[in-house]
Amino acid sequence: MTARLVDRKPVIPADQLVAQLVPPAMFNEVSFDSYIPDPAEPSQAEAVDAAREFARTVNQKRNGKKKLFGKKNTVGAGLYLDGGFGVGKTHLLASIYHEVPEPKSFGTFVELTHVVGALGFMKAVEELSGHSVLCIDEFELDDPGDTMLVSRLLTELAERGVSIVATSNTLPGQLGEGRFAAQDFLREIRKLASVFETVRIDGPDYRHRDLPPAPEPISSEELEERAARTEGATLDDFDELCKHLSTLHPSRYGKLVDGVTAVFLKDVHPAQDQAVALRFVVLADRLYDASIPVIVSGSKLDEIFTEEMLAGGYRKKYLRATSRLLALSRFGEQARATS
Known part of the structure; x- marks a missing residue:
């Protein structure tokens, strides 16, 4: 049957929730070199360069943290890959993940909010604050609660030296549009936008x-x-x-x-x-x-x-x-x- x-x-088990935040198996072998930019879409090659540079920055910050000997950590870097469906954003996100040192995490926005919900906010911050990078795929804000939660989480982690890279098909300043009264949470949305350098990737869905x-x-x-x-x-x-x-x-x-x-x-x-x-x-x-x-x-x-x-x-x-x-x-x- x-x-x-x-x-x-x-x-x-709760202690496995963060451990399972890794790229899907289909992205285990991807790299910057295996991303083939469409010659008709110059933004794709530019995005590869930006992702490479971000990974270098994360590694430099990580090496710098080791030399601080207890001093205050530098603020983490931020990169936001914006583009339509199927232009290779997740490929680049996973490539960044593979290029930086442990500990590190990779998950969808939904997976991240579920982990925070299951662990509790402070426990999630504690578990993630030592990471070199937090990779967030398909960043989205569906309700005011998520807006406040993610804004606070990313601010806390960035201040503790965690670098953050996200993908989405909505620019950071437009997150939440059409889903709830975004103007009521504009300050939080702007705070999120300030964390990231935005790079646009154009092209059809492969x-x-x-x-x-x-x-x-x-x-x-x-x-x-x-x-x-x-x-x-x-x-x-x-x-x-x-x-x-x-x-x-x-x-x-x-x-x-x-x-x-x-x-x-x-x-x-x-x-x-x-x-x-x-x-x-x-x-x-x-x-x-x-x-x-x-x-x-x-x-x-x-x-x-x-x-x-x-x-x-x-x-x-x-x-x-x-x-x-x-x-x-x-x-x-x-x-x-x-x-």
Whole structure:
């Protein structure tokens, strides 16, 4: 019988939350040299140079800290890589991570907020304050609480000498726009912006260059047959899985899909509400991090987030998740063609 994600109830001890903040396996071998800038997009080569220089600065600051012998640490450096989906921001972020000394951390913005929530603010500061760098992927501010939390965290860490590099598709001064009353938190948002030097990366989403549209869903019968003959795969009803996600803290979603070779979802349909959609976004990120193919019956994966949702404040988050889900669905289609 094919395994189900809904039967998994992963637990992550608090002392492992920071330890698991590392780049996804798909970025284990990336480097500045393996990033191939698009000649038609000069900002990409400029971004590589800026990322290299940032890594050099982090190393210099780290060496300098060792010579201070108890004196006050210098303030950490800050770099903000801004650009659209699929222009290689995470590649450069992981390259920086690989170039600097331990201890260091790499996680998405959502993962970071989950870690702080699980550990408590002061414990999180204590755990991260000795790091050479904190790499934050897909920086985003979805509510006032996150704004205050992250602003305070980054200020504390920067003052303790931790360098910070982040990626996003929203400029620092525009974080929070369209999601809440940003003017009420303008001081905090400006404080965040002041931490970073911003570098823009332009270009089309590499995940969809010259690629066909999303694969068509298959029948439920074929879905079950393929799942049964795919070693390490899981098969779940879409609604049951969405309900199960609501019972787990999002910091556990990565552990939920650990070791899974392919995810088969039955009777996929547009999400019923924002809470369901946002949880599925987090799951999509963890599936993408692990390069796990996704095969579905029912609706296409680019139909999960409704037009109403795409018109709201979480638009960029939903578009990023859709981009990643389509890439994963093509992995599934390629596996089908070779099986």
